[in-house]
Amino acid sequence: MARIAFIGLGHMGGGMAPNLAKAGHEVRAFDLSEDALNRAIERGCTAAGSAADACKDAEVVVTMLPAAKHVLDVYRNHVFTNAPKSALLIDCSTIDVGSAKTISDEAAFAGFTMLDAPVSGGIAAAEGGSLTFMVGGSDEAFERGRPILEPMAKAVIHAGQAGAGQAAKICNNMILGATMAATCEAFVLAQKLGLDSQTFFDISSKASGQSWSMTSYCPVPGVGPETPADRGYEGGFAAALMLKDLKLAAEAARQAGAYTPMGTEAEELYQRFVDRGGGDKDFSGIIKMIDDSWVVPQD
Numbered sequence: 295m296a297r298i299a300f301i302g303l304g305h306m307g308g309g310m311a312p313n314l315a316k317a318g319h320e321v322r323a324f325d326l327s328e329d330a331l332n333r334a335i336e337r338g339c340t341a342a343g344s345a346a347d348a349c350k351d352a353e354v355v356v357t358m359l360p361a362a363k364h365v366l367d368v369y370r371n372h373v374f375t376n377a378p379k380s381a382l383l384i385d386c387s388t389i390d391v392g393s394a395k396t397i398s399d400e401a402a403f404a405g406f407t408m409l410d411a412p413v414s415g416g417i418a419a420a421e422g423g424s425l426t427f428m429v430g431g432s433d434e435a436f437e438r439g440r441p442i443l444e445p446m447a448k449a450v451i452h453a454g455q456a457g458a459g460q461a462a463k464i465c466n467n468m469i470l471g472a473t474m475a476a477t478c479e480a481f482v483l484a485q486k487l488g489l490d491s492q493t494f495f496d497i498s499s500k501a502s503g504q505s506w507s508m509t510s511y512c513p514v515p516g517v518g519p520e521t522p523a524d525r526g527y528e529g530g531f532a533a534a535l536m537l538k539d540l541k542l543a544a545e546a547a548r549q550a551g552a553y554t555p556m557g558t559e560a561e562e563l564y565q566r567f568v569d570r571g572g573g574d575k576d577f578s579g580i581i582k583m584i585d586d587s588w589v590v591p592q593d
């Protein structure tokens with residue numbers, strides 16, 4: 295069992311860190327939010343007074359932070375200066391590929407081994423230990439990191455070298471944003487054409503319109519398995535986070551010279567939804583905006 299520093303105990307980290315403690319690891323947790331830290335302590339983690347304190351004597355450092363600026367700050371100012379060089383560093387936050395490569399290079403320069411290991415699955419999967427980890431880093435680092443990630447995971451997949459985990463994550467979420475928007479459009483059109491939503495679901499979920507957005511995360515209340523649509527689009531995966539991921543994909547596409555028109559369109563739709571106050575709603579709530587767009591004057 296390992297001594298693990300866990301930094302960032304929000305919606306995701308707050309579920310992940312206790313799963314490491316439950317697996318028998320000694321988890322020294324830190325978050326700027328006292329409430330978040332207290333919740334982790336109640337669930338088997340030990341409180342650290344600071345990120346630096348958490349890193350002292352750590353064998354593994356795991357971070358789950360909002361965005362690249364937090365990741366760069368925490369590693370440069372707290373982890374590199376306080377963790378033992380033998381510690382394996384694992385960043386699970388979703389950040390841009392360029393920043394992931396930069397911080398991995400800086401880690402190597404400082405004598406550390408690092409993995410980027412963003413996740414798919416959301417808050418329920420973080421709680422339930424059923425996240426999918428997409429991991430970037432050397433073969434050797436991946437083999438060291440795999441047993442640490444497993445208690446939090448249903449799948450741990452080696453995507454390639456440093457930055458490859460983040461590349462996989464944003465490409466996956468670009469598909470998700472585009473298919474959710476397309477699924478919402480199709481349900482709205484089907485309703486306007488007089489089709490019953492349940493009937494359309496029964497057909498499309500078994501036909502070529504099928505996707506995860508249709509079958510597992512249907513945006514129409516009362517149709518398909520229970521989803522955030524059945525809870526007024528509360529909880530789930532916030533539209534603001536989907537927009538963040540689509541912006542990361544757009545920037546990566548620009549830098550790589552890739553043509554991603556569907557990703558661009560999805561980004562514009564989610565930007566409009568967030569601008570209209572939908573940022574905290576589940577991302578499937580965009581169906582309301584798509585439905586209303588014909589009657590509500592455009593911006």
Ligand code: NAD
Pocket residue numbers: 301302303304305306307308324325326327330345358359360361364367368386387388389413414415416417530531532535538
């Ligand atoms: P969150 O905002 O709920 O949690 C982030 C936590 O980091 C907060 O508790 C915050 O206080 C803490 N933090 C920020 N700066 C810190 C610092 N310097 N030191 C210590 N703690 C600090 O975010 P989240 O929903 O848990 O998401 C975390 C990451 O996971 C993001 O990159 C997000 O894109 C990604 N992600 C989220 C979901 C989801 O459904 N929420 C799903 C997949 C991936």
